[in-house]
Amino acid sequence: MANFVYIVKTGSIKSFFEKIISLGVPEKITTKWLESIGLKSTNDRAIITLLKALKFIDNSGTPTDTYKQYRNSSLSKIIMSKAIKEYYSSLFKVYPNANEKDIEALNNFFRSHTNVGEKALTLMTATFRALCGLGDFKSEIKIPETIKEDGKLETDIEVNNQGGMQKKNVTINLNVQLTLPETENEEIYNKLFKSMKQNLLDE
Secondary structure (H helix, E strand, O other): OOOOOOOOOOHHHHHHHHHHHHOOOOOOOOHHHHHHOOOOOHHHHHHHHHHHHOOOEOOOOOEOHHHHHHOOOOOHHHHHHHHHHHHOHHHHHHOOOHHHOOHHHHHHHHHHHOOOOHHHHHHHHHHHHHHHOOOOOOOOEEEOOOEOOOOOEOOEEEEOOOOOEEEEOOOOOOOOOOOOOOOOOHHHHHHHHHHHHHHHHOO
């Protein structure tokens, strides 16, 4: 059984994620960096493990695209809910509305899916609920088109009120090249262009 990351000082969770939005993006998240932003307790170090679990940083501590997207305050809640659903996927398979479940239901899930004692189990539930308090699992939020570093255009993504993602507004450009025969008969050209219009433009 896999154990879930938990934080002893769950109040630090909200504090840290608020700082993500207001502070610049560091090259790496380290215990020294946490101390520099006021999270000096040894208990706060577990935030690094939590960030890795949520894929906000990679194994080396480098902030990921998820970390950077979260800094957009208009999207941060939906970015968080997506990260939560991915990390706690087994929980959401049992309870599709896990973010709304009470403490007893969550405790029972973690009790049957981990090997930890009651104290750690309680902290797992508290950590999950603290994270859910930073997410939005219902609102419809549209993530606008962005240009990726490789120059490719990402399509619009709309998050529906069930938390699913749908791609929309996809534009496809076709480049049609036509080699015409040499002729002085204009009727041939007229027929070719008429056929192109009927097959490519009218449908």
